[in-house]
Amino acid sequence: MSQAAPAEPAPAERVPVLEEPVRGGAHRFWSTRRVPAALLALLLLAGAGLLLYDVASVRAGRPGMRWRRVLADDLATRQLDDVVVVVGAGLAIALGLWLLVLACTPGLRSVLPMRPDAEPLRAGLRREAVEVVLRDRAMAVAGVQSVRVRARRHKAAVRAVAHFRELDYVGADLDAALRAAVEELGLARPPRLSVHVVRPARKG
Structure with a gap:
């Protein structure tokens, strides 16, 4: 009388192992900063257009705009240590530094x-x-x-x-x-x- 062969064990079910999330390595999200960029672009566009129009007027034989002549005469007579010159230079430097900070930092601090x-x-x-x-x-x-x-x-x-x-x-x-x-x-x-x-x- 032959003895029945033992049944083979069923293959063990493979349980997927979830990988632990990697900590660190996540940087802040960069902001598009559309509003400052749009305002600066509009400001530069308006200034460049106004200056180009004034130069074209002078080339056409007409006198330049009064504001530019007054500004040129005023700057020609002022000293470098004048309060207006120092304040204007300080504002220009502050604006430049602000634009550099906006360009070099990610922004979106709330995310x-x-x-x-x-x-x-x-x-x-x-x-x-x-x-x-x-x-x-x-x-x-x-x-x-x-x-x-x-x-x-x-x-x-x-x-x-x-x-x-x-x-x-x-x-x-x-x-x-x-x-x-x-x-x-x-x-x-x-x-x-x-x-x-x-x-x-x-x-x-």
């Missing part, structure tokens, strides 16, 4: 970049959305009556009012809940938490 994943996508959260999430999580903690959240690039300040329970317990639960919420947001640079719990102000 916090999220951690990049395997997909070629970049995502970000506005500070208002971060504040709403942290406020909702804080209000879910037992003992919290009201809460105010201010989110910045590197810090999130939370001020809560607790109407019952000990402040130490409320603060500990609030800190744990908010740290979990910040981690779940998936920000590339999670802000530091600053939690402050107080009692309601007494009336009268």
